[in-house]
Structures are given as C-alpha cells and as structure tokens.
Amino acid sequence: MFTPARLLGAAAVIGLLACGPAQAQMAFHYNGPVESPEQNVIQSAHYDWLLENSPSFRSYRQAKECGPIRFEEGLRQDCFSSFDQYEPVAVR
Numbered sequence: 001m002f003t004p005a006r007l008l009g010a011a012a013v014i015g016l017l018a019c020g021p022a023q024a025q026m027a028f029h030y031n032g033p034v035e036s037p038e039q040n041v042i043q044s045a046h047y048d049w050l051l052e053n054s055p056s057f058r059s060y061r062q063a064k065e066c067g068p069i070r071f072e073e074g075l076r077q078d079c080f081s082s083f084d085q086y087e088p089v090a091v092r
Contacts, residue, residue, distance in 0.1 A: 051087040058083065 035043070050057045066079035 048087050051083065052090040055089075058087075058089070 051061060052058075062080060062083055066076055069076040069079055
C-alpha cells in the first residue's frame with residue numbers, strides 16, 4: 001500500500017529525473033548552490049538591464065559599491081563614472 005511519505009518520495013525522484021542532468025547535479029558552495037554558466041549569463045544580463053532601466057536600483061548599487069570609498073575622492077568619482085561607462089542609462 002502507498003503511504004503519503006512513499007508517494008512524496010516517488011514524486012521527488014521523478015522530479016529530479018525530469019530536470020535533466022544539469023539540474024540534478026547542481027553543486028553547492030559555501031554561499032549556496034553554484035550556478036551554471038548559462039544561469040550566470042542570464043543573471044548578469046538582468047543586473048545590467050536593471051542598472052540601465054531602474055533609477056532606484058542604480059542609485060542603490062552606486063551607494064553600495066561607491067559609497068564606502070571615502071579615503072580618496074578621485075577613486076570614488078571613478079567608481080561613479082564607471083556606471084555611466086559600462087551600463088549607461090537607457091534612452092526612452
């Protein structure tokens with residue numbers, strides 16, 4: 001007879017097999033699961049899109065990345081200008 005625990009276990013095995021070899025063999029790192037190169041490309045493109053299209057996200061990232069640079073003003077300004085160089089604001 002099938003118990004709920006056995007059914008749940010069988011469903012988990014079927015789910016892992018259906019994901020394919022890339023998903024089933026996901027490695028883990030001390031920070032959590034390690035993403036595949038394809039996932040990294042997708043997340044990087046999304047990050048770039050947010051920097052170009054979301055003013056609030058852009059200002060948050062600038063404050064987070066450039067804000068702590070207090071020891072040299074020129075270096076801090078270079079950090080802010082790198083956002084305009086590598087992820088310019090999208091023109092609408």
